[in-house]
Amino acid sequence: xxxxxxxxxxxxxxxxxxxxxxxxxxxxxxxxxxxxxxxxxxxxxxxxxxxxxxxxxxxxxxxxxxxxx
Numbered sequence: 001x002x003x004x005x006x007x008x009x010x011x012x013x014x015x016x017x018x019x020x021x022x023x024x025x026x027x028x029x030x031x032x033x034x035x036x037x038x039x040x041x042x043x044x045x046x047x048x049x050x051x052x053x054x055x056x057x058x059x060x061x062x063x064x065x066x067x068x069x
Contacts, residue, residue, distance in 0.1 A: 001059040004051050016040050023065030024058040 003020040011017050011027070018028045030037045039045030058066075 001056050002053040003056040003059060004053055005049055007050070008046050016046070018054060020054060020056055022056055022059050024056050024063065025066040026054055026056065026058075028054075 001022075003022045003024070005018045005028075006021050007019040008028070009017055009019065009025075016028050017025045019025055028037055028040045029035055030040045039049050
């Protein structure tokens, strides 16, 4: 299910995580050649992707909302 990005935070390993409107979190790593997301490297890039839709597999599975510790 497609869900818009509402924000971001860093995980314990300092990787960027998108906070989706559904309450789920999803890593958004720039790790070429497997995932090419140069926009995640800068604040301006991350801000430009707010509202962008990501496929949320957790929604498809009916998983409960994530929560930051």
